[in-house]
Amino acid sequence: MSKDNIVIREIRPEDNLQIEAIIKACFPEFNIPLKGTAYEDPETRFMYESYQGKREVYYVVTNENEVLGGAGIKPLKEFDGNVCELQKMYFSPRVRGKGFGKKMFTKCLKAAKHFGYETCYLESASQLKAAIHIYEDYGFVHRTEPLGNTGHYSCGVWMTKVL
Numbered sequence: 153m154s155k156d157n158i159v160i161r162e163i164r165p166e167d168n169l170q171i172e173a174i175i176k177a178c179f180p181e182f183n184i185p186l187k188g189t190a191y192e193d194p195e196t197r198f199m200y201e202s203y204q205g206k207r208e209v210y211y212v213v214t215n216e217n218e219v220l221g222g223a224g225i226k227p228l229k230e231f232d233g234n235v236c237e238l239q240k241m242y243f244s245p246r247v248r249g250k251g252f253g254k255k256m257f258t259k260c261l262k263a264a265k266h267f268g269y270e271t272c273y274l275e276s277a278s279q280l281k282a283a284i285h286i287y288e289d290y291g292f293v294h295r296t297e298p299l300g301n302t303g304h305y306s307c308g309v310w311m312t313k314v315l
Contacts, residue, residue, distance in 0.1 A: 157215050157216060158213060158214065158215050158220070158247070158252070159213075159214055160211050160212070160213050160214075160252070160255060160256060160259055161211065161212060161214060162209060162210070162211060162212075163199055163200045163203060163210040163211065163212050163222065163224075164200060165200045165201075167199065167200060167212050167214075167219050167222075168197070168198060168199055168200050168201075170218070170219035171199050171212055171219050171221075171222050172196055172197055172199065174219065174220070174221060174222070174242055174243070174244050175190055175191070175196055175222075175240060175242045176191055176196070177244075178242045178243075179191045181245075182277070182279040182280060183279055184277045184279055184280075184306075185277075185306040187306060188303070188304055188305035188306030188307070189277070189304050189306045189307060190239075190240050190242075190304065193240075193303065193304070195240075196240070199222070199224075199240070203224050203226065205226075205227075207225075207226075207227060207236070207267040207268070207269070208224065208225060208226040208227065208236075208267075209224060209225055209260075209263050210222060210223070210224030210225075210239075210240070211223060211224065211256060211259055211260065211263075213243065213247060213252050213256060220243060220244045220246060220247045220252075221241075221242060221243030221244055221247055221252065221253075221256070222240065222241070222242065222243075222256075223238060223239070223240060223241035223242075223256045223257070223260050224238075224239045224240055224241075224260065225237070225238060225239070225260050225263050225264045225267065225269075225272075226239055228273050228299060228300040228302075229300050229301055229302055229303075230300050230301035231273075231299055231300035231301075233270075233271070234268070234269055234270040234271070235269065235270065235271045235272070235273050235299065235300070235312075236264045236267065236269040236271075236272050236273070237272070237273045237274060237275075237300070237302065238257075238260055238261075238264075238272055238273070238274040239274075241253070241256065241257070241260075241283065248282070249282075253282075253283065253286055254286060257286060257287075257290060261290070261313075261315065264315055265315050269315055270314065270315060271312055271313065271314055271315060272292075272312065272313050272315055273299050273300070273310070273311070273312050274287060274292065274310075274311050274312075275298065275302060275304050275307035275309065275310055275311075276307060276309040276311070277306070277307055277308065277309065278308055278309055280309075284309060284311075287311050287313075288311075290313065291313050292311040292312065292313040293311060293312060293313070294309070294310070294311055295310040295311060295312060296310075297310065298310045299312070
């Protein structure tokens, strides 16, 4: 797999099965609970359809027709304010540690600013130490409690960044 063939683009309907498989494979790999997480989130099966509203986008990392990861921006559910959520950022082991997480993160934050959000929120699991380190490097600060109502009650890391 050459880095030259890898692109980040908006999700397409035909990407659903591949991105669902990547997201779900990360849970047993990192020993993350299946309940109260993206694993059982109904949107995970229909990622393309789940990101077609206003002020939301989901990007995938691809090599030709193979999806290798993704992340998205969406309005924070059940929250009164101009806050988006960085959602479902997961990658295949084949592209981890090669800078695509940072590229994806930068692309998502740029989209959030373009959509006019004032703050970006995210939830994560403490097991995802590399991802949390990236969030901290990009100026996200830890919170002591969640915002909104994502339904992901097993995620114990909550962070925000003013855009």
